[in-house]
Amino acid sequence: MFITSFHYFRGFAILIIIAGHVHVGNSEVDFPIFTNLVSGSTALFVFISGYLFQHLQKGVFNYPLYLNKKLKYVILPYLICSTPAIINIAMTGNFHPLLGNVTTIEGSVINIFTGRHVTAYWYVPFAALLFISAPIIVKFSLLKHNMQLLILFTFSIIAIYAHRPIGGLNPFHSFIYYIPFYLFGIYAVVNRDSIEKIKKYNVIFLIITLLLAYIQIRLMGIIGSSHKDLFTFSGIDIMYLQKVSLLLFVMTSLDLIENKNVKPLSFFANISFSLYFIHGYVLILLARLSINDTLLNYGFNESGAMLIKFTLVVAISSLLSISIIKLLGKRSRYFIGS
Structure with a gap:
């Protein structure tokens, strides 16, 4: 079943993710609360992936078919776009300084396996x-409700102390941090009734989200996502809690736009x-054109x-996407994922 409001959520999520990658001058420092709200928004994408993984399941899970689709529509576009x-x-x-003193082949292989070569490719x-x-x-979706909650809570505690990997260089570290968001997406599908029961608290979830973004900067002095080595201690990751609260706000508010026609978000x-x-x-491209200096100088x-x-960024990326889709038709999914 197609869920219109969740479709809109996908559109909202990609815009927030892009916003988190757009910086000018000292904008991150000058607008710290905004930075905290948009940073780390890939968590929304991970949640959406988990949600759709469960929502689109029909009958017995066919692992070979699933892998084949992911290879064609995710891995192949990644390799082509990475080239x-x-x-x-x-x-x-x-090569990125975090890679150290590497040969051309070593650096290229590391880039492919970490996604360090392009923003967000990790x-x-x-x-x-x-x-x-x-x-x-x-198997998570088949567990009893209390067991699902226990797993989500346990993995969340681990993620809160794990933080994100430095430079996004460790996919396994990212897996530890983001797997609770993916499972939460599955949970939201399986336990729609539980989400329904907390819809009246949607405004509270929004307030908590804003407060956590404020607390992260005012009390902890942290702007943006927190990154560290996996086995070092740096306290708890407030960003994780903030994104969970944001997701709760979104999931308890989607019904408000279910019957709305929001064409830009659908696009x-x-x-x-x-x-x-x-x-x-x-x-x-914009960095090479010195767009930041140009805008500030104007x-x-x-x-x-x-x-x-x-x-x-949004306009040019959209034009390129639509142009490639028009040129390649259905084959565009093999090249750019859409």
């Missing part, structure tokens, strides 16, 4: 671990995965420059 960046970095030797190596783990993950939802693959390249303040840059 220009991998070649460019290999030719220039401009998601696919992590997602590959989700795909591999699917036969185990699918972005339809091309959300291609936007994910393409927007990193658009950011690189007299825009940081907030205005951020809005214009965000609009440019």
Whole structure:
């Protein structure tokens, strides 16, 4: 069954993710609460993936068929979209400093297996671990409600202390951090009645989300996502709690737009995965055109420059997505995921 409001949520999620990657000058420091709200929003994508994984399940889980689809529509587009960046970095030797002193081949292989070469590409190596783990993950939906809650709580505690990996370089670390969001997506499908019971608290979840974004900066002095080595202690990750609260707000509020016709969100939802693959390249292009300096030199303040840059990234990425889809038709899914 097609859920219109959840479709809109996909469109909203990709816009928030892109917003988290758009920076101008000291915008992160100057607008810390906004930065905290949009940073780490890939958690929304992970939740959506888990939700759709369960929502689209029909009958007995067919693992070979599932893997085949993921290879064609996720891994293959990732490899194709990665190729220009991998070649460019290999030719220039401009590997990320976190990779250390590596040879061209070593650096290229590390980039492919970590997604370090393009903004947000770390998601696919992590997602590959989700795909591999699917036969185990699918059993989560069959557990009793209390056991599901216990697993979610346990994995969440681990994630809160694990934080995100430095530079997104460790897919296994990302898996530890994000698997609760994926399972929460499955939980939301299986336990719709439980979500229904807490809908009256949607405004409270929104207030908690805003408060956590404020607390993260005012009391803990942290702006944006927290990254660390897996086995070092850095306290709890407030960002994790904030995104859980945001998801609770979204899930308890979706009914408000179920019967609405929100064409822009539907449009972005339809091309959300291609936007994910393409927007990193658009950011690189705009950086080479010195867009930040250009906007600031034209007299825009940081907030205005951020809005214009965000609009440019979304518009250019959308135009490229639509152009490729028009050119390749259904085959575009093999190239850009949409």
